Amino acid sequence: GQNIDQPTEMTATExxxxxxxxxxxxxxxxxxxxxxxxxxxxxxxxxxxxxxxxEEKGRFSSFLSRSKGYSYLLLKELQMxxxxxxxxxxxxxxxxxxxxxxxxxxxxx
Amino acid sequence: xAVVSQHPSRVICKSGTSVKIECRSxxxxxxxxxxxxxxPKQSLMLMATSNEGSKATYEQGVEKDxxxxxxxxxxLSTLTVTSAHPEDSSFYIxxxxxxxxxxxxxxxGTRLTVV
Numbered sequence: 001g002q003n004i005d006q007p008t009e010m011t012a013t014e015x016x017x018x019x020x021x022x023x024x025x026x027x028x029x030x031x032x033x034x035x036x037x038x039x040x041x042x043x044x045x046x047x048x049x050x051x052x053x054x055e056e057k058g059r060f061s062s063f064l065s066r067s068k069g070y071s072y073l074l075l076k077e078l079q080m081x082x083x084x085x086x087x088x089x090x091x092x093x094x095x096x097x098x099x100x101x102x103x104x105x106x107x108x109x
Numbered sequence: 110x111a112v113v114s115q116h117p118s119r120v121i122c123k124s125g126t127s128v129k130i131e132c133r134s135x136x137x138x139x140x141x142x143x144x145x146x147x148x149p150k151q152s153l154m155l156m157a158t159s160n161e162g163s164k165a166t167y168e169q170g171v172e173k174d175x176x177x178x179x180x181x182x183x184x185l186s187t188l189t190v191t192s193a194h195p196e197d198s199s200f201y202i203x204x205x206x207x208x209x210x211x212x213x214x215x216x217x218g219t220r221l222t223v224v
Binding site for chain 2: 033035040041042043044045048087091095096097098099100101102
């Protein structure tokens with residue numbers, strides 16, 4: 001099976017930066033994804049990494065180190081609407097997508 | 110971007126009845142779709158992989174006779190929860206990918222409540 005770990009909760013102030021770490025152990029690797037999920041809704045795609053390095057997309061950036069089995073999602077200039085659950089997901093050798101438990105980010109004014 | 114449509118978004122059924130949930134890829138063909146279940150404040154748990162034209166592949170612990178999956182075309186997969194019980198109440202989500210390195214897109218999810 002897959003083992004994907006991320007912190008349960010994080011709190012930050014509006015305008016600040018928050019980094020959500022994710023470590024994983026999977027059988028085969030075909031990419032790491034970050035999704036945002038608001039309560040009661042389906043996840044929405046944020047970022048995708050398959051090669052080592054940093055991918056930047058507006059206020060959101062994601063980093064991957066395959067040798068370390070490690071990724072992070074960086075949220076900059078936090079806004080209240082960024083309060084949500086952030087899911088780290090890894091696609092394995094069979095192209096199945098497995099999810100971490102999710103990190104609930106709370107943005108405070 | 111690619112769109113995946115899931116229907117219904119909410120359903121309430123009586124214990125012992127069956128419920129069918131549809132998942133459609135609207136603007137791409139998907140030979141493979143995935144079905145997830147999510148309990149409150151928990152992450153998505155993969156239930157099964159739906160393969161067009163062949164049998165679904167179920168994850169360990171998921172009863173294939175209870176959760177029937179049919180993937181009859183390249184744009185439609187259905188999940189039928191048979192003889193539903195209150196413990197089957199959950200948020201069910203499907204996903205599909207246009208293939209290759211592209212990301213998976215999710216349906217809107219179905220909130221099933223069994224009373």
